[in-house]
Amino acid sequence: MTKIRSDAPCARIRDRSLLARIVSADAAANLIRDGMVVGMSGFTRSGEAKAVPLALARRATTDPLGITLITGASLGNDLDGLLADSGVIRRRLPFQSDARLRARINDGSVMYLDQHLSETVEQLRSGQIPKPDIAIIEAVAITEDGGIVPTTSVGNSAGFATQARQVIVELNTCAPAGLEGMHDIFIPADRPAREPLLLRNPDDRIGTPVIRVARDRISAIVLSDRQDSYANLGDPDDDTRAISHHITAFLEREVRRGALPPSLPPLQAGIGSIANSVLSGLTDAPFSNMTMYSEVLQDSAFDLMDSGKLGFASASSITLSAPRHADVMGRLDHYKDRLVLRPQEISNHPEIVRRLGILAINTALEFDIYGNVNSTHVMGSHMMNGIGGSGDFARNAGLSIFVTKSQAKGGQVTSVVPMVSHVDHTEHDVDVLVTEQGLADLRGLAPRERARLIIDTCAHPDWRDTLSDYFERACQRGGQTPHVLEEAFDCHSTFRTTGSMVRSPARARPAMT
Amino acid sequence: MTKIRSDAPCARIRDRSLLARIVSADAAANLIRDGMVVGMSGFTRSGEAKAVPLALARRATTDPLGITLITGASLGNDLDGLLADSGVIRRRLPFQSDARLRARINDGSVMYLDQHLSETVEQLRSGQIPKPDIAIIEAVAITEDGGIVPTTSVGNSAGFATQARQVIVELNTCAPAGLEGMHDIFIPADRPAREPLLLRNPDDRIGTPVIRVARDRISAIVLSDRQDSYANLGDPDDDTRAISHHITAFLEREVRRGALPPSLPPLQAGIGSIANSVLSGLTDAPFSNMTMYSEVLQDSAFDLMDSGKLGFASASSITLSAPRHADVMGRLDHYKDRLVLRPQEISNHPEIVRRLGILAINTALEFDIYGNVNSTHVMGSHMMNGIGGSGDFARNAGLSIFVTKSQAKGGQVTSVVPMVSHVDHTEHDVDVLVTEQGLADLRGLAPRERARLIIDTCAHPDWRDTLSDYFERACQRGGQTPHVLEEAFDCHSTFRTTGSMVRSPARARPAMT
C-alpha cells in the first residue's frame, strides 16, 4: 500500500473515514480479474481513470488477463492502445478512437460494440448486457459525505458507480479543484418508476453535484497526477472554412424567414477537426445568446464563449487542445456559471434532444446521393471510431446537419458516393448535407430530388459526371430510390484494388475539367 | 349546397352555429386549388376523410389539379389509389400502402417523402416543410363549443387542424357515437416553451378529448356515411406461429431471469400480417396485465384484451378486419375505459418510448448477417410502404425486435442476406431478430459474432452455406463488419435478372438438403 505523498490529496478526501482505503494503483489493479466487466470513467479522451488502467496494462505483461471494458467514450493517455496491445481488452464498448485498438478491432481480435452513447447504461440498468464488476472513476474530490466529484467528463461514471459491485476511485490531484460544482448528476429511476426529465433549458440543473454511492462499495482509492491528453485537432483550412460559411449562410436564411430563432436552437456539434472548425466559424456569424446542449465541448465552444456569443454550454465532457487546456483550466471560475457536465445518458437523451429541438451538426466519412450517411466504416468494413452520440442527436434533433469534405485521401476518394458502403444515419435523419462545395437542404424532398441536388451542390466537380451517370442509369430501372445494385460499390471496390476510386481517366475527369 | 339528410347529423353538430357551414362534398372539394398543401386525417386505413377526397378525385377527371397530400399514414377506401390515378397526388407524405400509388412512386411520377411518423407535424410546426393550406378531418361529432371529435384515428389531425389556414370537417354519421371520449389530444407547445410530457403510463391522459380550433377557421362541414375499410390481414400460418413461439419463449426467459417484468414492458407492434400474428400469439403466453403503447391496434390487440391479458392499449388508430370491426364497433362501451387514441407525435414520441422502455416488435422485408434491417425497399430500390413508426420505436425502445419469414417469393428469395439492399434500421437499433427458423439475441455481440448467430439461427437452411461462405471470405478481408463489396448484392442482382436469388443449383442447395 502506498503512503499519501502530500496533504493535498487528503484535503480532497473530505470524508476522512475513506482515507484508510487509499492503495497503490498496482494494488487496485489487482482487484480486477480475468473475465470481469470493468466500467471506467472517460469520455472523448478526458476524465478517464489513468493510474489503474496503466497498472493493469503493466500487470498483464506478466499476468495475462482479458476483460470487457466499458467506458463513456474514448480514452486518453494512450490507454486504449496500451490496454489493447497488452491483450487486456477482449470486448470494448461503446466508443473508441485509438489507432492501435482500431487495428485489433478490424483484425477481429477485439470484439467491439459500437453503441449509441445514450444507450449503454440503459442496457446495463435493465440487465440486457452484464453489469460491471468493478467501476473505476476519476475524481477531483470526495465530499464530506462520500460523494464522488468527477473531473473533466461525466460519461457513464454515475451509472457504473451505482451499478458495479465495487468502486475504485482515482483521485486526480492535478485536476483543478474548481471543477467541483460543475457537474449535474441525475440518474433515471428504474422502470416503471421512470419520471419525466424536468429539464427545459440547457442551463437547468436536475441532479446533484456529486455521484452518490454507498461508502462500503468504495473498495479502493488511488491517487494519480496525470493530466488529460490534449486534443489533436487539425486547424481550420479552406475547406472547413467554406463548410462553416455555407452553414452560417443557411442558418441566417432560416432565421430571416422565421424558421429559427435569432439565438438558434441549442447546438450540438460532433467530434473531430471538421465539427470543431465549423463551430468556431459561428464566432463571426450574426447569432447571439446561443446555447449548446452537446456531448463534448471542444476548443470551439470556448472560442464562442469568449466571443460573447455563447451564453451557456451543457455537455458530458471537455476535450481541449494544449493551449486551450491550460487557459480554460487556469480560469475555470470565469466559465463556471456557464457550464454544466452531465451523464451522457442525459446529455444525449432522446427526450431532451427532441424537447429542445437541438440543432445537430455531425460529421460523415461519406454520404450518398440519396442522403444516407456513413460516419464509421471506411470502405464499408473497417471501423474508424464509432457512431458515438451522432445517432442519439440526428434521429431526435429539430434540425440535423451532416458535414464532410467532398474528397478524401488527397482527392483519390469522393465522399459523395452512389450508395454509402455502410449506413449509420438514414435519409430520414439527415436534413442538410454540407461540403466545401455547397449545402444541400434536403427537407421536403423525395430521394430522386435529393440526388440531383446533392450531386450538383455537394459533390466535387471532378466526380459529378460519374455520379450523374449512375443516377440516370439507375432511374431507368425505376424505384423510389433508384440503384444499379451491381455497380453501387464500384468506387469502393476500385479503391480497394487500386488505392483510388478513379477507374479510368475518362470516367474520373470528364468533360468539364 | 346540400341539405342535411336527417336529424342525426344535426344532433352530432352540437355547436348549432356551425350548421350553416354544411356543404356538399363537391363544394368542399372546390376549396382545394392546384398546388395546395392538403392535410388529411387518416392513419393505417382508418379515420380518413372520405367524401371530400372522393369528390376531389372525381373533379380532377375534368379539372386537373395536383396537390401535396399529407396524412397521418395510409388511407383506406382506395383513396390513395384513386387520387394517384386521377393525378391529384403530386407529392405524398409521410406513409402509404397502396399498390397503385406505390407504382407511381416507383416510376418517379409521385414524389414520396417516407418519414418517421412522429416527425411530420414537428416539421410543419417549425416551418421546415410548408404548412397545409387546408385540413380535412373526419369527425364523429362537433361539440357544443366547436371541438372536433375524431373517429377511429387521430394521426396528424390535431396538428393539421391547428396549423392549416382553413379546416373542412367531414362528419361521418356512421362512425359510432361511442368513439367520443376515447381520444386524448395533446399538442406540444412551440419551442422554446416546450414542456415535459407528463405521461408516465400508457393509460395516462394529458390532453383534451377533442381537437380545438377557432370556429371561424372551420370553412365547411361535409356529411359522409362511408365506413372505414377493413384490414386485409393474412391468417397466422406455420411460419408466423413459429415466429410467435420463438418470441414468447424468449420473453419468458427474460422474465424468468428478472430482466423483464411479468407483465412485460408496454408493447408496440408493427403493421401487417406478421406483426398481427405474432401479437395474437401472446394470447397463449404466460404474461398478464400487459399494456400496449403502440401506433395501430390491429385485431390482435382485441384478441389480447378479450383474453384478459391486455389491460390497456394506447395507440393512434384502430384498424380491423371485417368481423372484428363489426364486433368492436358494436360494443365500444366494453373497451372504452381500456383504450385511448392519441396524436401520432405522442403515440410515437421518442420521449415516451424511451421513458416507458417500450418492447417494440416490427417487421423487416430483409435483414443482413450483421443485423441491419430493410423494412421498405424491395431489392434496394422499390418502395413497399414506408418506414412508418418503426424508426421512432426501434431507436428509442427498451428492447427492439424485428421479425420476418426467412424466405419470400415462394423460396426464391432469402430474407437473410449478406448486406441489406437498403437500410432503415441500423444494427444499433436491432436487439433481437426472429424468423420461423429461430431467434437471434444480438445484445452484447459484436458484428462478427452476430453474423455467425444470425446465419445459424435465422437463415433458412437452404441459404446458410451461401451466407457462411460470404461471411468467411469477407473475414479474410478484415474489418469490424467484414464485406466483399463487389459481391454484397449478388443475391439481389441475380433476382432482378432471373426472378430468383438462386444463381446456380450448386450454390442454392448445398450439401445439407
Ligand SMILES: CC(C)(COP(=O)(O)OP(=O)(O)OC[C@H]1O[C@@H](n2cnc3c(N)ncnc32)[C@H](O)[C@@H]1OP(=O)(O)O)[C@@H](O)C(=O)NCCC(=O)NCCS
Ligand atoms: C467521421 C469522423 C471520423 C470525422 O473526423 P474528422 O477528424 O472531422 O475528419 P477527418 O477529415 O480528419 O477524417 C478522419 C479520417 O477519416 C478519413 N476519411 C474521411 N473521409 C473518408 C472517406 N470518404 N473514405 C475513407 N476515409 C475517409 C480521413 O482520411 C481521415 O483518415 P486518417 O486519420 O487516416 O487520415 C468523426 O467525426 C467521427 O468519428 N464521427 C463519428 C462519431 C460522431 O459523430 N460523434 C458525434 C457525436 S459527439
Ligand SMILES: CC(C)(COP(=O)(O)OP(=O)(O)OC[C@H]1O[C@@H](n2cnc3c(N)ncnc32)[C@H](O)[C@@H]1OP(=O)(O)O)[C@@H](O)C(=O)NCCC(=O)NCCS
Ligand atoms: C415490412 C412489411 C411490408 C411486412 O408486411 P407483412 O404484411 O407483415 O408481410 P408480408 O410477408 O405479407 O410481405 C409483404 C410483401 O413484401 C414482400 N416481401 C417480403 N419479404 C421480402 C423480401 N425479402 N424481398 C422482397 N419482397 C419481400 C412479400 O412478398 C409481400 O409482397 P406482395 O404483397 O407483393 O406479396 C410491413 O410490415 C411494413 O410496411 N413495415 C414498415 C412500416 C412499419 O414497420 N410500421 C410499423 C410501425 S406501426
